[in-house]
Amino acid sequence: MESHLSSQDAALIDEYCHYLEHQMNRAAHTIKSYRSDLIGLATDLMAEQVESIDVFRHVTLDDLRMWLAHLNRSGMSRTTIARKTTAIRQFMSWLVRQDIRHDNPAARLVASKQSSRLPSTLTxxxxxxxxxxxxxxxxxxxxxxxxxxxxxxxxxxxxxxxxxxxxxxxxxxxxxxxxxxxxxxxxxxxxxxxxxxxxxxxxxxxxxxxxxxxxxxxxxxxxxxxxxxxxxxxxxxxxxxxxxxxxxxxxxxxxxxxxxxxxxxxxxxxxxxxxxxxxxxxxxxxxxxxxxxxxxxxxxxxxxxxxxxxxxxxxx
The missing domain is CATH 1.10.443.10 (Intergrase catalytic core)
Structure with a gap:
C-alpha cells in the first residue's frame, strides 16, 4: 500500500510514528494502527487525484469529510471510524506544530457518534x-x-x-x-x-x-x-x-x-x-x-x- 504514497507523505508518516514511539511513548499496536490509518487516508485521496500530489500538505476539510462519508458507506464500524478520525486529527495537529502546515483541516472533523451499546458482563x-x-x-x-x-x-x-x-x-x-x-x-x-x-x-x-x-x-x-x-x-x-x-x-x-x-x-x-x-x-x-x-x-x-x-x- 505504501508504494502508492508520495515520498514526502511516506517520510512524514515515518517521522510521526517515530515521534509517537520515542516522545509520546505510545504502545506498539497503537502506532501500527495510526500508521495504517494515515496510509489509508493518503492512498484513498491519491486515487482521487489526476496527478500525484503530497496529500498531507494539501488535504482540506472537505476532502476529509468526503473520506469519512466513504468509510461510513463501506460499512466500517463506528468505533474504527472514530479511531481513524482521532488519528488524522492528532497527525494534522502535529504537522502544524512542525510548521509543515499553517492550518489543521481536521480540527473540526467529527466522526459519526459511536454506538452506546453497553459491554457484556457475567453474573x-x-x-x-x-x-x-x-x-x-x-x-x-x-x-x-x-x-x-x-x-x-x-x-x-x-x-x-x-x-x-x-x-x-x-x-x-x-x-x-x-x-x-x-x-x-x-x-x-x-x-x-x-x-x-x-x-x-x-x-x-x-x-x-x-x-x-x-x-x-x-x-x-x-x-x-x-x-x-x-x-x-x-x-x-x-x-x-x-x-x-x-x-x-x-x-x-x-x-x-x-x-x-x-x-x-x-x-x-x-x-x-x-x-x-x-x-x-x-x-x-x-x-x-x-x-x-x-x-x-x-x-x-x-x-x-x-x-x-x-x-x-x-x-x-
Whole structure:
C-alpha cells in the first residue's frame, strides 16, 4: 500500500510514528494502527487525484469529510471510524506544530457518534461456574496429581477477574511483579505506564499453587524466562492462547452471549461498582486515563439494577 504514497507523505508518516514511539511513548499496536490509518487516508485521496500530489500538505476539510462519508458507506464500524478520525486529527495537529502546515483541516472533523451499546458482563453465579469448572480440571483423571495447565488456566482467570487487567498485561507479568506479602501485582499497561493493583485471596492462592507446582513442571529443563504464565513449550504465554482459554470457558457456560477475554475486565469493573467501590478507585485499577471511560460501567450497573427491579417488583 505504501508504494502508492508520495515520498514526502511516506517520510512524514515515518517521522510521526517515530515521534509517537520515542516522545509520546505510545504502545506498539497503537502506532501500527495510526500508521495504517494515515496510509489509508493518503492512498484513498491519491486515487482521487489526476496527478500525484503530497496529500498531507494539501488535504482540506472537505476532502476529509468526503473520506469519512466513504468509510461510513463501506460499512466500517463506528468505533474504527472514530479511531481513524482521532488519528488524522492528532497527525494534522502535529504537522502544524512542525510548521509543515499553517492550518489543521481536521480540527473540526467529527466522526459519526459511536454506538452506546453497553459491554457484556457475567453474573456472579456464572463466574463461580467458570471457576468451579477450572478447579475440577486441576485433578487429572486418576486424581493422583495436579494438572499443570489447568493450574495455569485457573490462576489466569482468577487474576483477570480479581484485577480487571487487560489480556496483554496478564501475558506481560513477570514473577518479580508479584508481591505476595501485600497481595499486589505491578502491571505494565498502555504506553508502558505502571500501576499496582490488589489481588483477591483466591487469586493469591491460585498463583502460589501455579508457581510452586504447575510452572516448574512446564518449564522443566527449558531456558529460563521471568514470565509468570507459560505456554506448553515453556515460553511466555501469548495473548492468543489466553483468549482461547477464556473463550472456551465462556462457550461452556452456554447461557450467555458474552464473548472475548475482555468480558472478564468488564465483569470485574461492574461487580466492583455493584459492591460499592469508588469510581476513582476502579479507574485506577483498570488503568483508564479518562474517568469517562470508567463511567461506562456505572451504566451497566444501573441497567442490571433496572432489570432486577422489573423482575422483582410486583408493580414494575
Amino acid at each position: 456472579q453465579s456464572q463466574i463461580r461456574q467458570i471457576l468451579d469448572t477450572l478447579h475440577a480440571r486441576v485433578l487429572d483423571q486418576d486424581e493422583s496429581e495436579l494438572n499443570p495447565i489447568a493450574l495455569r488456566d485457573l490462576a489466569m482467570v482468577e487474576v483477570l477477574y480479581s484485577t480487571g487487567i487487560r489480556v496483554a498485561e496478564l501475558a506481560g507479568l513477570d514473577i518479580d511483579d508479584v508481591d505476595f506479602s501485600r497481595a499486589m501485582i505491578k502491571v505494565t499497561g498502555k504506553g508502558n505506564k505502571q500501576r499496582v493493583v490488589p489481588l483477591t485471596t483466591p487469586a493469591v492462592k491460585a498463583l502460589k499453587t501455579w508457581l510452586s507446582i504447575g510452572r516448574p513442571s512446564v518449564i522443566a529443563d527449558k531456558p529460563h524466562t521471568p514470565a509468570i504464565f507459560l505456554g506448553i513449550r515453556g515460553g511466555r504465554i501469548g495473548v492468543r492462547q489466553i483468549r482461547e482459554v477464556v473463550n472456551d470457558m465462556l462457550q461452556e457456560l452456554g447461557d450467555t452471549s458474552a464473548s472475548g477475554v475482555h468480558v472478564l475486565r468488564h465483569t470485574a469493573a461492574t461487580h466492583l461498582l455493584d459492591g460499592g467501590a469508588d469510581l476513582r478507585s476502579v479507574q485506577e485499577l483498570l488503568g483508564h486515563e479518562s474517568l469517562q471511560t470508567t463511567q461506562l460501567y456505572t451504566h451497566v450497573s444501573i441497567e442490571r439494577l433496572r432489570q432486577g427491579y422489573k423482575q422483582a417488583h410486583p408493580r414494575a
